[in-house]
Amino acid sequence: MEFGIKPLGRERLWLWILLLPTLFGLFFSAFGSLLATIALSFTHWDLLTVPEWAGLSNYVALFTDAKFLKSLANTAEFSAMYVPGVVIISLLVAILLNRKIRGIGIFRTAFYLPAVTSAVATALVWNMIYGKDTGILNYVLSLVHLPPVCWLCTDHAMVSVVVVNIWGAIGEGMIIFLAGLTAIPREYYEAATVDGANEMHKFFRITLPLITPSIFFQVLMSTINAFQAYDYIYMLTRQGQGDSNIPVVVFSIYRNAWNFGNYGGASAQAIELTVIVAVLMLVYFWLEKRFVVYE
Amino acid sequence: MKRILFSLVMVAILLLTACGGKPAATGGKTQLSFMMWGDPAELTVWKQIVADYEAANPNITVSVEVSDWDSYWTKLKTLLAANTPPDMFAIDAPLYLDYQSKGVLLNLQPYIDKNPGMLDGLYPQTLQAYQTPQGYFGLPRDFQTIVLFYNKAMFDKAGMAYPTADWTWDDLRAAAKRLTIVGSDGKTTQYGFSFDMWDMEPGYSEAIWSYGGDIINADHTKTLLGEPAARQAWQLLYDMTFVDKSVPDSNTSGQYGGDTFLAGVTAMTPMGHWSVPGYADANLKFDVAPMPKGPAGRVTSVNSAGFVIAKGTKHPAEAFSFLQFVLSTAGQTRLAELGFACPVLKSIAESPTFLNQKIAINQQVFLDALQYAHMKPVFKGYDEWASAVGDGMAPVWRGEADLNKTLDEIVAAADDVLAKNK
Numbered sequence: 001m002e003f004g005i006k007p008l009g010r011e012r013l014w015l016w017i018l019l020l021p022t023l024f025g026l027f028f029s030a031f032g033s034l035l036a037t038i039a040l041s042f043t044h045w046d047l048l049t050v051p052e053w054a055g056l057s058n059y060v061a062l063f064t065d066a067k068f069l070k071s072l073a074n075t076a077e078f079s080a081m082y083v084p085g086v087v088i089i090s091l092l093v094a095i096l097l098n099r100k101i102r103g104i105g106i107f108r109t110a111f112y113l114p115a116v117t118s119a120v121a122t123a124l125v126w127n128m129i130y131g132k133d134t135g136i137l138n139y140v141l142s143l144v145h146l147p148p149v150c151w152l153c154t155d156h157a158m159v160s161v162v163v164v165n166i167w168g169a170i171g172e173g174m175i176i177f178l179a180g181l182t183a184i185p186r187e188y189y190e191a192a193t194v195d196g197a198n199e200m201h202k203f204f205r206i207t208l209p210l211i212t213p214s215i216f217f218q219v220l221m222s223t224i225n226a227f228q229a230y231d232y233i234y235m236l237t238r239q240g241q242g243d244s245n246i247p248v249v250v251f252s253i254y255r256n257a258w259n260f261g262n263y264g265g266a267s268a269q270a271i272e273l274t275v276i277v278a279v280l281m282l283v284y285f286w287l288e289k290r291f292v293v294y295e
Numbered sequence: 296m297k298r299i300l301f302s303l304v305m306v307a308i309l310l311l312t313a314c315g316g317k318p319a320a321t322g323g324k325t326q327l328s329f330m331m332w333g334d335p336a337e338l339t340v341w342k343q344i345v346a347d348y349e350a351a352n353p354n355i356t357v358s359v360e361v362s363d364w365d366s367y368w369t370k371l372k373t374l375l376a377a378n379t380p381p382d383m384f385a386i387d388a389p390l391y392l393d394y395q396s397k398g399v400l401l402n403l404q405p406y407i408d409k410n411p412g413m414l415d416g417l418y419p420q421t422l423q424a425y426q427t428p429q430g431y432f433g434l435p436r437d438f439q440t441i442v443l444f445y446n447k448a449m450f451d452k453a454g455m456a457y458p459t460a461d462w463t464w465d466d467l468r469a470a471a472k473r474l475t476i477v478g479s480d481g482k483t484t485q486y487g488f489s490f491d492m493w494d495m496e497p498g499y500s501e502a503i504w505s506y507g508g509d510i511i512n513a514d515h516t517k518t519l520l521g522e523p524a525a526r527q528a529w530q531l532l533y534d535m536t537f538v539d540k541s542v543p544d545s546n547t548s549g550q551y552g553g554d555t556f557l558a559g560v561t562a563m564t565p566m567g568h569w570s571v572p573g574y575a576d577a578n579l580k581f582d583v584a585p586m587p588k589g590p591a592g593r594v595t596s597v598n599s600a601g602f603v604i605a606k607g608t609k610h611p612a613e614a615f616s617f618l619q620f621v622l623s624t625a626g627q628t629r630l631a632e633l634g635f636a637c638p639v640l641k642s643i644a645e646s647p648t649f650l651n652q653k654i655a656i657n658q659q660v661f662l663d664a665l666q667y668a669h670m671k672p673v674f675k676g677y678d679e680w681a682s683a684v685g686d687g688m689a690p691v692w693r694g695e696a697d698l699n700k701t702l703d704e705i706v707a708a709a710d711d712v713l714a715k716n717k
Contacts, residue, residue: 047376048397131550133482153546154695239493239545243686258369260679261393 041268046261058268068269071252077158078165078233078248079226085166086222087215090173095207097174098181108178112171119168123235126164127152130236152236157245161233168232169225173218180214181207212292220284227277230254249273325613327357330374331385331602332367333635336572340633347629348620355613375399380605382614386433388424388599388670389677395432396675401604404430406615413619420665421599421639424673435599436621437636439567440664441497442595443467443587447580449474449485449562458563458584464502464531467563467587471541474562487541489548489561490532492692493685496671497566500596502528504669505589515674516713520684521706526699528589533691533698545692556581567598568661569635575654583660597668599639637661676716683708 041058043051062068097108114122129136130151138148151160188206197205230250237245242259244251249269257266331341338361345357360381362370367385374380386394394400407413407430414422414434421435445458453474458467471487478484491498500510508525511518519525536542543555551558556566557577565586574581586595602621604614620626627640631649638644650658674680687705690696 046397047372048394048399127550132546134550150546152549154690154693239549239686239689242682243493243689245689255682258372259682261372 037267037270040263041271043264045263047263048261051264054264058264061265062268062272065265067247068249068252071247071249074158074246075227075229075249078162078229078246079223081159081162082165082169082226082229083219083222085162086169086173087218089166090170090218091177091211091215093170094174094177094181098178108174111174114168115171119231120235122168123164123232126232126236130160152245154245157237161236161246164232164236165226165229169222173222176214176218176221177211180211184210209293213294216284216288216292220281223280223284224277227273323354325355325610327355327383327610327614327617328360328381329357329383329602329617330360330362330367330371330381332364333361333385334363335361337361337633337635340629344621344626344629347625348617351620352613352616355617357617375605378607380607382608382610383602383604383617385436386601386603388435388601388673389681391425391433391601391603392427392673392675393677394603395427399606400432401606401608401611401614402430402432403434403604403615403618406612407431410619413622416641417622417639418641418644418665420597420668420670423670424599425601433601433603434618434622435601435639437630438597438599438639438665439496439569439636440595440597440661440668441501441565441567442583442585442660442664443563444556444566444570444574444581444583445563446556446559446561447582457582458587460585462584462587464505464587464589468531468535468539468541471535471563472539475539475541483540483543483547484560486543486555486561487539488535488563489542489555490565492545492548492688494681495684496596496598497564499528499532500669500671501565501586501594502532502589504594504596505586505591506531507589507591510672511674511713515672516710516717518680518684518706518709518713520709521702524591526702529698529702536692537694544694545689546694565595568637571654571656572634582656584657585660585664593667595664595668596671597665598671600636674713674716676712679716680709680712683712 040051042054042056044054044058045051093111097104097111128134132138132148132150132153135151137151141148149156151157184207188210189202192202192206228250230248233246233248234244234251239245242255247255250273253266253269253273256262256269329341329345331337333341338359341359341361345359349356368390371380371384380399417435418438421438422431425431425433425435443458443462447457450457455470455473458470462470467488474485474487475483476485495510503510503520503525506524506528508522508528509519520529532542536544543551543561548555551560554564554570555561556564557570557573557579559577559579586593602618604611604618608614621630622640624640624643627638627643628648630636631638631643631646632652634652634654638649643649644662652658684705687701687708691698691701
């Protein structure tokens with residue numbers, strides 16, 4: 001790691017002064033709250049009274065609390081559909097948009113728009129699309145004489161929210177892939193054309209191997225996002241008393257902390273979520289060494 | 296290098312601690328903070344009450360902060376945990392004991408004792424929730440009774456007489472059936488009745504009580520929602536939803552934002568005064584009638600929102616004087632004009648200020664309801680208990696689970712919560 005210009009003398013002082021706000025924020029907000037969460041996970045705490053030592057009981061509850069296990073299963077099911085969905089669809093969109101046609105900027109903006117729109121507002125719009133009697137989707141189905149589907153009822157809700165979440169994430173995935181695609185040297189394709197390769201060959205032999213770093217990055221990011229997904233899911237599946245049709249892990253953490261005064265249990269759940277994501281990351285990095293091609 | 300880093304950290308720490316201490320008084324005036332939940336209209340009225348109070352007490356200023364219901368509780372708990380709570384804050388009666396039992400509230404009894412007779416003008420039913428063996432740790436500011444709201448236009452169109460005080464739950468069921476309209480495509484376009492499927496207050500408690508059942512036993516150790524009389528009431532609501540189909544199931548009501556009466560697709564609903572301004576804004580033609588009678592008579596629910604003083608406040612006497620002001624004729628008049636609730640001060644509730652409001656409905660029904668109202672239960676662990684019941688019943692109201700089997704399950708789950716919060 002010997003590149004760039006080394007700071008000298010007074011520059012070093014300025015370097016530290018300029019870095020301080022970031023380091024300070026990192027240290028106290030990220031590192032500090034991580035330590036606090038670990039400490040709290042060994043206590044019973046309701047925020048109002050002094051925390052009591054709980055030993056490992058909050059961690060034991062992770063394996064016995066039926067509601068938490070249900071939320072864990074939901075998160076796993078959600079991620080299993082969401083991650084491949086986001087990666088494949090945003091790659092396809094990026095390939096379609098990686099060309100010079102009129103109005104390409106409009107298309108790219110349209111696909112990126114969900115990423116910069118308020119999740120609550122878009123969830124409300126999706127609610128109008130998914131409604132059983134009032135929704136646009138069922139109206140379209142009725143035009144082709146298909147029976148109405150209750151999209152947000154328990155049987156279909158998971159698929160329905162996965163669709164909304166993928167739709168919301170395509171924009172960001174597309175940006176990553178577009179960057180990867182434009183970095184592939186044009187000569188490779190020209191050489192392949194000279195050798196008589198067709199489009200399929202070019203895609204599988206040139207494009208795909210050379211954007212594996214982007215795919216790797218996108219799989220990583222969408223896995224993290226999948227495990228933290230909450231806003232669309234809650235907005236689309238919430239029930240009266242603060243319950244959700246599809247409780248996910250982040251929802252369970254929030255509810256235990258703020259509704260049930262169980263900060264210790266919520267902290268233990270947060271730690272487990274972190275550990276799961278960390279383990280997945282280790283697996284990914286192991287896979288990266290085998291499959292990702294760096295030029 | 297290390298020395299530079301060290302001195303920078305020290306400077307940062309100094310800056311932070313310097314900003315931390317906040318002045319308690321400005322210009323010699325005592326500053327009080329008051330936090331509550333509510334909507335922007337309520338903030339305007341509370342600012343007026345504060346202005347009146349400050350005019351009468353020139354040495355005190357009060358800052359009011361209003362948040363929506365969900366963020367209010369999150370914020371309040373965080374401030375209490377950080378030991379920087381507002382001097383005074385709003386509380387809902389069912390959640391009161393969860394705070395009182397944790398020792399974060401000031402005992403108001405010594406201050407009440409110094410003002411003999413100050414509670415005499417209030418409806419006793421509204422005070423009940425705030426009494427503890429050690430005295431009052433909070434006082435009600437307004438109350439909510441549940442009455443039957445009905446859409447006059449829908450009754451007129453069907454050529455039916457409006458609900459009366461003679462109605463029984465069977466009459467209500469029959470009327471709801473007649474008011475349900477199914478279109479030629481098999482879709483229901485109008486429902487006869489709806490109720491809150493999660494919160495007992497505008498939901499199931501009235502039916503259970505008027506069938507002779509109860510919610511919870513007197514010492515709050517046992518959930519009674521699965522007893523035979525309660526099951527009769529559950530069965531009635533269930534049959535209205537899934538046999539008569541005169542009540543929208545929760546999947547359907549969700550499409551209309553939850554409150555189908557507000558959306559103008561339901562003819563009748565049990566509801567409290569807090570919905571009156573919203574229903575009027577939606578241009579509904581509506582009025583109110585007493586809740587129907589059951590085999591065990593007519594019973595409805597009463598709940599009072601109140602306020603408390605943080606135990607750690609530096610100005611307990613001043614804070615108490617603000618509470619007193621809100622309960623005075625001047626304060627209660629402002630609250631009555633707001634139109635979200637019923638005043639706890641009898642003289643104002645029974646005056647034209649409350650009875651002849653701009654939104655002309657039969658306000659007397661809300662006051663009469665106090666005579667046959669049961670208090671919405673107040674006990675420790677209420678929030679978690681209500682979630683256990685509400686979450687547990689959710690599949691039933693979506694039409695996915697068996698009623699009686701689910702009742703067995705939720706009673707067990709709710710009793711677990713009670714045991715934990717003993």
